[in-house]
Amino acid sequence: MMLTSTYRIIKFAFQNFWRNIWLSIITVSMLVLTLLTVNILLVVNRVTDQTIAFVENRIEVSVYFNEKTEQVKINDALTYFRTLPEVKDVQEISADEAFAIFKTRHANDADILNSLEELGKNPFGPTLIIKAHQAKDFDAIITALDHPRFRDDIRQRNFSDYQSIVSKIRKTTSEIRTGGMILSGIFFLIALLIIFNTVRVAIFIHREEIGIMRLVGASSNFIRAPFLVETIILSVFSILIVIAIMYPALALIEPKFSQYFGPGTTGLVSYFEQNGLLIFGTQFLALLIVTMGSTALAMRKHLKV
Amino acid sequence: MYLSNPVTFYMIHFKNVSKFYPPDIVGLDAVNLRIEHGEFVSIVGQSGTGKSTLAKLLFAEERPSKGVVEIGGWDITKIRASDVPLLRRQIGVVFQDFKLLPKKTVYENIAFALQVAGIPSVRVREVVPRVLSIVGLDDKAHRFPQQLSGGEQQRVAIGRALVHQPKILVADEPTGNLDTLNSRDILELLKKINEFGTTVVLVTHDREIVNRLKRRVITLEGGKIVSDVEEGRYRL
Ligand SMILES: Nc1ncnc2c1ncn2[C@@H]1O[C@H](COP(=O)(O)OP(=O)(O)OP(=O)(O)O)[C@@H](O)[C@H]1O
Ligand SMILES: [Mg+2]
Numbered sequence: 001m002m003l004t005s006t007y008r009i010i011k012f013a014f015q016n017f018w019r020n021i022w023l024s025i026i027t028v029s030m031l032v033l034t035l036l037t038v039n040i041l042l043v044v045n046r047v048t049d050q051t052i053a054f055v056e057n058r059i060e061v062s063v064y065f066n067e068k069t070e071q072v073k074i075n076d077a078l079t080y081f082r083t084l085p086e087v088k089d090v091q092e093i094s095a096d097e098a099f100a101i102f103k104t105r106h107a108n109d110a111d112i113l114n115s116l117e118e119l120g121k122n123p124f125g126p127t128l129i130i131k132a133h134q135a136k137d138f139d140a141i142i143t144a145l146d147h148p149r150f151r152d153d154i155r156q157r158n159f160s161d162y163q164s165i166v167s168k169i170r171k172t173t174s175e176i177r178t179g180g181m182i183l184s185g186i187f188f189l190i191a192l193l194i195i196f197n198t199v200r201v202a203i204f205i206h207r208e209e210i211g212i213m214r215l216v217g218a219s220s221n222f223i224r225a226p227f228l229v230e231t232i233i234l235s236v237f238s239i240l241i242v243i244a245i246m247y248p249a250l251a252l253i254e255p256k257f258s259q260y261f262g263p264g265t266t267g268l269v270s271y272f273e274q275n276g277l278l279i280f281g282t283q284f285l286a287l288l289i290v291t292m293g294s295t296a297l298a299m300r301k302h303l304k305v
Numbered sequence: 306m307y308l309s310n311p312v313t314f315y316m317i318h319f320k321n322v323s324k325f326y327p328p329d330i331v332g333l334d335a336v337n338l339r340i341e342h343g344e345f346v347s348i349v350g351q352s353g354t355g356k357s358t359l360a361k362l363l364f365a366e367e368r369p370s371k372g373v374v375e376i377g378g379w380d381i382t383k384i385r386a387s388d389v390p391l392l393r394r395q396i397g398v399v400f401q402d403f404k405l406l407p408k409k410t411v412y413e414n415i416a417f418a419l420q421v422a423g424i425p426s427v428r429v430r431e432v433v434p435r436v437l438s439i440v441g442l443d444d445k446a447h448r449f450p451q452q453l454s455g456g457e458q459q460r461v462a463i464g465r466a467l468v469h470q471p472k473i474l475v476a477d478e479p480t481g482n483l484d485t486l487n488s489r490d491i492l493e494l495l496k497k498i499n500e501f502g503t504t505v506v507l508v509t510h511d512r513e514i515v516n517r518l519k520r521r522v523i524t525l526e527g528g529k530i531v532s533d534v535e536e537g538r539y540r541l
Contacts, residue, residue, distance in 0.1 A: 008420050019408040212404045215364070216465060217393035218421035220386075 005222065013229035016206075023202060024234065030194045031238035031291070032245075035283060039246055041183060042279065046271060047257060056134055061141060064156045065125040067095070074126050077150050081130055084144060086137035091129040098124035125155060199227070199298035210303060224299055231295045232288065239284045246272065314378035315339045316473060316504045317363065322372035324358050324528075332358035334528035335372070340506065342472070345499045347515050348508045350525035356508045359525070360477045363506065364396045365389050377472055394422050397466025397474040397503070401481035403458040405450040411461050412437070412446040418468045432468055440464040440494060456487030463494055467503075474498055477508045488514060 017024050065074060074092065081090045093101070099122045106112045116123075132138050145157055203210070213223050247269070254268045272279060317340035324332035333355045340346055348356050361367040362374050365384050373382045381392060405414050415436055419429045437443050440460040450458055459479055466474055476495060480488035492514055499505045509515060515522055524532040 004425055005423050015408070208404075209406050209408070212406055213417075213421065214389075215366075215393060215398055215404060216418040216421060217390045217469075218417075219390045222421050 009222065009225040010229055013226040013233060016226060016230050017233050020202075020205070023198075023205070024237075027198045027202075027234050028237050028241065030198065031234065031287065032241050034190065034194070035238060035242040035287065036245065037183075038283065039242065039279075043250070043253075043268060046268060050257075050267075056132070059132065059138070061130045061132075061138065061145070062158050063128040063130065063145060063154055065127065065153050066155045067123065067125040069125055069153045071126075073150075073153055074128070077128060077153075080149075081128065081141070081144070084141065086132050086134075086140045087130060088133045089131040091131075093127040093129065095122055095124050095126050098122075098127055196294040196298055199231070199295045200302055202227070203298060203302045224303065227295055227299060227303075228292060231291045235284065235287045235291050239280060239287060242283075243276075243280055315375070316342045316344070316377055317506070318373075318375040319359075319362075320373040320375075322362065322369045322374055324355070324362065324367060325370045331355075331528045332367075333362070333369075336528070336530055338523070338530065340504060343499070343502055343504055345496070345505045345518065345520045346507070347518060347520065347522045348506065348525065349510070349515060349522060354525040355528040356525055357477055358528075360398075360475050360506065360508050363473065363475050364398055365392055390421070394418075394469050395471055395473070397463075397469070397471040399459070399462050399466050399474065399476040399479045401478040403450070403455075403462045403482075405458055405461055405465075407450055410447050410449055411442060411453070414450070414461055415465045415468060418465045422469070436464040436467050439467065439497075454487070455483050456490055459483060459487070459491055460494065463491070463498070467498065471503060473504045473506065475506045475508075478510060479507070480509065480511055480514060485513070489517075492517065 063077075065077075078090055078092055081087050102124065103113070103116070130141055132141055142157075145151075145154065210223055250268045250272055257268065317338065319336050319338040322336045322338075323334055326332055336355075336359070338359075348359060350356050358367060362369055363376065365381055368384075369382055373380060375381070376392065376396070379392070384392060406417065409417060412433055416429050416433050419432060424432075434443065434446075437446055440463055442457060442460055442464065445453060445457065450461065453461065459482075463474075463476075463479070474495070479495070480491050483491065488511060495505055495507060496518075507514075507518075519536050521533070521535055523530055
């Protein structure tokens with residue numbers, strides 16, 4: 001009898017779904033729109049992360065040491081910066097290498113080469129190129145450079161430009177994140193209202209039917225259960241449609257980002273492929289909780305059986 | 306007849322039943338009523354005299370404000386909400402507006418009353434065709450209600466009321482929306498059902514029907530029973 005009833009409840013839920021196909025289509029559309037905005041936000045987040053990583057990867061502080069600085073001190077600085085947790089990588093360019101690089105870069109500039117000749121010696125000192133993990137790590141690195149241990153040996157360090165880039169990125173990043181979070185919250189609230197209202201409308205439309213079911217001896221559970229099952233069906237349809245939209249859309253926009261960041265850097269498609277189960281599974285669960293919750297709430301409020 | 310064998314239960318027993326609707330509308334006023342197994346009782350009276358209220362008390366759509374209502378010995382005065390479905394599976398109800406599920410076919414409408422009670426599908430497939438043939442709708446089983454005439458829709462509703470072989474059939478103005486010919490058909494159907502042993506309570510305005518029936522007639526006025534005659538005629 002349990003099995004028979006379960007089967008019937010599922011059958012009635014599907015019947016409701018098909019025989020009120022317009023209401024079903026409207027509800028699914030709304031759920032799909034909500035889910036799509038969530039996914040767009042996810043893409044924006046991902047692209048932002050990639051952009052920041054892209055820029056951060058290219059930010060470095062070049063520390064130019066005085067000509068005469070002894071190798072011991074350079075090695076000391078090298079070791080020290082490598083131990084800093086903020087530092088991702090330190091690269092040393094010796095005075096000779098710097099000289100060589102300079103010469104090749106200006107190989108076609110006779111004037112410069114001539115003046116170097118006149119000078120008769122290598123005017124360059126050793127250079128350290130320091131890369132940080134994140135933009136905000138540069139503060140610590142710059143402070144470290146002011147340490148008396150190195151200060152006097154350092155001729156020049158070009159970080160001033162970076163500092164403004166860093167703070168700009170930091171500002172933009174936090175603005176995007178805050179905006180995204182507010183937007184998510186708004187969309188979530190809208191979704192809740194839509195679902196609650198949809199079920200309310202559904203109950204309103206079915207009010208007479210529900211009264212009839214009661215008259216012929218249907219128990220409360222038998223009346224309520226198909227609504228909940230129908231909610232599950234609507235949610236499944238919605239997530240499937242969203243998945244069917246997302247992958248082709250991602251494949252379409254991915255090349256546009258690759259133009260900026262180099263091929264394959266955003267990895268949108270592969271990101272969604274690798275984490276698809278997690279991303280859409282989580283969304284489906286959240287959707288179920290929200291839709292079932294508002295269905296239950298709407299039934300409690302409007303379905304007195 | 307009313308005072309017959311006191312150890313058996315009355316099919317329907319109202320003891321001093323009153324029903325007040327807020328704020329102070331009187332639906333029924335201290336009604337005493339006994340209906341025995343197998344009777345066919347017509348309830349008549351002018352509009353707003355409490356006929357539907359009486360009917361609703363029978364299937365626990367309303368609870369009495371005062372007094373006691375017993376159905377087949379079961380005191381349903383304060384019936385729990387969770388027991389109402391059990392009561393309704395033993396009482397068939399029919400209304401003026403048919404109350405069919407518009408998104409279900411004739412067959413499904415009738416089957417539904419069995420399905421909600423957890424009756425196995427095998428049994429459903431047995432009962433529904435039998436009921437369809439009793440109400441004469443075998444050939445229209447797969448139509449939706451709006452594809453039927455009023456008389457046919459009412460026959461579906463009666464068929465649905467019959468699936469559990471109910472002890473009582475309550476019909477509140479079942480012919481109110483039908484023309485004379487269809488009304489007569491429905492009445493014949495109700496008589497047939499009564500002959501099979503079901504107690505029928507028929508609420509009606511229809512003078513012709515009451516006069517044709519020549520059965521017990523109870524007249525309500527202002528929520529009170531003002532006449533109760535064994536072989537009554539419509540006298541309003
Ligand atoms: N739910 C309700 N709330 C308030 N008053 C009600 C309600 N139902 C019925 N009444 C009132 O109770 C009285 C009896 O109503 P009832 O429906 O029993 O009359 P009736 O005899 O069936 O009338 P009709 O022949 O028009 O169907 C009327 O005055 C009606 O207005
Ligand atoms: Mg009435």
